[in-house]
Amino acid sequence: MVSDLPTLIESLAQRARQASLAMNSASSEEKNDALEAIACGLESNRKILLEENQKDLNAAEENGLSNSMVDRLRLTHERIDGMAQGLRQLIDLPDPVGAVIEKKNRPNGLEILKVRVPIGVIGIIYESRPNVTIDCAGLCLKSGNASILRGGKEALHSNQALATIISEALTASALPEDAVQLIPTVEREALNHLLTLDEYIHCIIPRGGEGLIRLVAENSRIPVIKHYKGVCNLFVDASADLKKAQKITVSSKCGRPGVCNAIENLIVEQSVAEQFLPSCAKDLTEKGCTLLGDERTRSILQDFEVSPAGDDDFHEEFLDLRLSIAVVNSIEQAIEFVNRFGSGHSESILTAERARAEQFLNQVDASSVYWNASTRFTDGFEFGLGAEIGISTDRLHARGPMGLEELCTYKYQIIGTGQWK
């Protein structure tokens, strides 16, 4: 590297800002052509991609990374196809930019349009999965944003190979070459400096574990949209259809326990607890799920192995086949429980009574609140967004699944006939 690190990062950010100004005028066709060019680049550079990925895999093995880490790192023909396919799905989605969100005519004759526009420059900080590079570059391009990508050190060779493919595709396209840039180093100093450059970068999205997100949020002077953990709760009310409730409980815990929209806590209204819990616990334990419970749960489930659950357990995102269970006296207590222990991600009530459902939907403070459905549906595709950069647990700008529209902001265009005041 010829220049020092802060200078390098600053120049990269400046170029991203310039690219983002040019991206404001990019047509849908130009953006789609660039996406297709990247997809073709992936397909025609499989050999290099796999070779570079092998370097990362070798290093991972030397460094004793866990099997699941190595698996996340690995590129295969199938995964390369998957990345290309993801880009082509983006091509088919409507362009979010330029839509008139609102239109007003004011008494003084001014016409005010609220128009959707790209945010500008978005920094994505992520961990070891190399497909995030393509995923995020594609989402940012389609939404008219310039992006700065900073992947994990384990995937550096793979990411650099992917960045070269993107860069070649952009150079041959009508879009600015600097519309996607990968930070060519994983030094912490580079990241720290990046997070101070609020003059050029408008938004930071960290994608990864809680540690990474906290690190970024605490050090960033640039607004961060956080995608924190999902401590999701399912409440089985007295009037719930208990057969459906069992199906939903088991599937939303055991279907895919490692995802953020899986439930971590089951809450049962006391009057149905004795009827519901034993049968449900049997089903759960047969699927290999470990149970934790409060006192009442443990006394009902005496025939099962249920460890005591404390506040820390109810607060925890297990990401595993573990479930904490609490018995409550009333819906009010359930709502209090959810607002206390939930992480504001996805919460569900199962009940036959509309009034209770409405109480839960209104009083529970979370991005996605369900009545008679599994929390597992919190997902950009399930919500019909077509794509997703993540699920925001923040309240400002975007809450819940973030798609292309959520990667945009708006501007007012005001058309007059010489008005002054």
Added chain:
Amino acid sequence: MVSDLPTLIESLAQRARQASLAMNSASSEEKNDALEAIACGLESNRKILLEENQKDLNAAEENGLSNSMVDRLRLTHERIDGMAQGLRQLIDLPDPVGAVIEKKNRPNGLEILKVRVPIGVIGIIYESRPNVTIDCAGLCLKSGNASILRGGKEALHSNQALATIISEALTASALPEDAVQLIPTVEREALNHLLTLDEYIHCIIPRGGEGLIRLVAENSRIPVIKHYKGVCNLFVDASADLKKAQKITVSSKCGRPGVCNAIENLIVEQSVAEQFLPSCAKDLTEKGCTLLGDERTRSILQDFEVSPAGDDDFHEEFLDLRLSIAVVNSIEQAIEFVNRFGSGHSESILTAERARAEQFLNQVDASSVYWNASTRFTDGFEFGLGAEIGISTDRLHARGPMGLEELCTYKYQIIGTGQWK
């Protein structure tokens, strides 16, 4: 104070969070009743308000505050009426909470509603004007948010008197008493601690000068919506109606030079500069405006006193009767100038040609971009929002004038019939 400062601030923030959960279910009527009670409280406590305000005014004089600072601090019968009137205007505005922003039916039978809800707990950090206390408390109440107010030290007695009136009104109302809380100290330590409490506080809005905003933005772990300076530009294109252009130039600089939507830079296309500038400069100087200019401007305006304008001048928000002028070769140069020197607040092009107007409207990166109108219209009331907490120069969440809807976020309510996956 019985407890130490961090404990005091933390307990205040916790109570705000509890209040905000209760505010989620507050009806429009309950909120409006509380606003009316505060308005009545202001009117029936004039004597105490003026007495407490006099203490602040005396201290201000002792401390040698400038006349304009003292004026901002002063409460009068008229200003008390103004505050009460502001609250009653809020009562008349529609409740932003509960509106269904979007509704979707998914192929699996799920019904997904995107519903507008309060953000939660909002911290407002401001300077010396005591009316901001009432203004912000009212806006936050109407939008269903709990607020934590931290005013300037110069206005502490006035603010405490106002907070007492609010608190008495809330106690007698159906809303939680802690829905509005004033931090009872202006110690910096209290503010610094407040800005770390992202567990309880969801958004910080600093209202004041650039120094205050930077201080808050750099120290806050909570998302901040910034209302930075307005370096607004007016571009007179070759095809502009020069008579109207002169009227708009003079009014948008001299009408009220101390506000953020007044212009700081005038940009003139070279082919009309010789015709336009002398007449416009005459008008401006007659109104007491000091002129600065680039080389071409100064050579055209040889008969006027025009100091040389450098990059620093074009970057500066004068908030005063001073105007920097630049002559450019083309609309492209004008757009580049605006994107370089403007602060992303409000920018205007005066032109008769639609194609150029569209180029400017699309390529200029600012919250509000005008065609043939003064930048002075960037304002919540002029935009029909009915009220305004400020003008955001940020891109995330809210951009431009922020009214009641922008003090809200959304949540998804998903209604199923037992769906699981």
